[in-house]
Amino acid sequence: MRALVSGGAGFIGSAVVERLLGSGASVRVVDRASDGVDTRAELIEGDIVDEEVCAAAVRGVDVVLHQAARVGLGKDPEDLPGYVSDNDLGTAMLLRALWRAGFEGRLVLASSMVVYGEGRYRCSAHGVVRPGPRSTVDLDAGRFDPPCPSCGAALTWSLVPEDAPVDPRSVYAATKLAQEHLCASWARQAGASVVALRYHNVYGPGLPRDTPYAGVASLFLSALLAGEPPRVFEDGAQARDFVHVDDVARANVLALGVDVPAGGFAPVNVCSGRSTTVLDMAGALASAVSGPCPVVTGEYRLGDVRHVVASPERARTLLGFEAGVSFEHGMTELAAEARAALPRAQADTTPIDVQAPTSALRTRTTPTT
DSSP, X not given: OEEEXXXXXXXXXXXXXXXXXXXXXXXXXXXXXXXXXXXXXXEEESOTTSHHHHHHHHTTOSEEEEOOOOOSOOSSGGGHHHHIIIIIIHHHHHHHHHHHTTOOSEEEEEEEGGGGOSOEEEETTTEEEOOOOOOHHHHHTTOOSOOOTTTOOOOEEEOBOTTSOOOOOSHHXXXXXXXXXXXXHHHHHHTOEEEEEEEXXXXXXXXXXXXXXXXXXXXXXXXXXXXXXXEEOTTSOOEEOEEEHHHHHHHHHHHTSSOOOTTOEEEEEESOOOOEEHHHHHHHHHHHTTOOOOEEOOXXXXXOOSXXXXXXXXXXXXXXXXXXXXXXXXXXXXXXXXXXHSOHHHHTTOOOOOOOXXXXXXXXXXXOO
């Protein structure tokens, strides 16, 4: 099997490449960067928005794993053209190249949980409801949990299944949903099949840091390595689903072999199914490197959502996938990597002692007034 991995030099893409090579596949990588690409893989260095690059990349491949994308919420609307170009135009160019090559195989798309917007909520009076975007009035007042859109009552959240309504609430989310729509449309016309893996909060060794497009774990690690406390937005109680990059790579390989009919499109959550708060993540990392305790700032970003924790059921039944790396083990890995990045004198005296997140971490934060 010859597999094409777009974005194969990236954090997740490189893990996918390693997993494919370990399974005996022949792997071709297309990426703007060459650093981090396994030397056993064929490399085409270039941008998938380039027609010639795409044509060369898809030639003779049996399966495609499309990982290339600009990630994160971005900084401001100045990033709009970059997101649309990298994520949507890049996907369109790749799909056109596959169409011209007569490709009718499996495409695995790296999608994201951000397509859901807010997670799944239930009102005691109105059942499952879909809260609207949170207002600045509520956020400024420290009311971070969305109310019932019908009666204003408090809601309880639950696991999000793949058939939940999509409701992207950031530029990045909009481009990821557009990728799904483009791939679904292409599959119907090309007679190919798509598995869209909706990644939840991916972390693990090699997590990019010191970039405005990094995820929350990266931002916390960057602060801790600088000797500063992680700054936790809102009240820190935002529920997230953290999944290890090795598990994500394994899900990609499993997605190549599942039964999806020609012309079919199957979205699948890639998650742990376990809720971890953002504050607990910050506290675990701080404890792991003996760094300063997190500070809850009460700040917020309008593009953020409150609670998103996924249902792992479809991944279990369709892919045969269950997350295998525990949160505690994953934090140990991140701590070890962070410790290795510290100056030697500091690293020699920094123990690695990861504990499971506990509510005691909350008492060591600075409350918002």
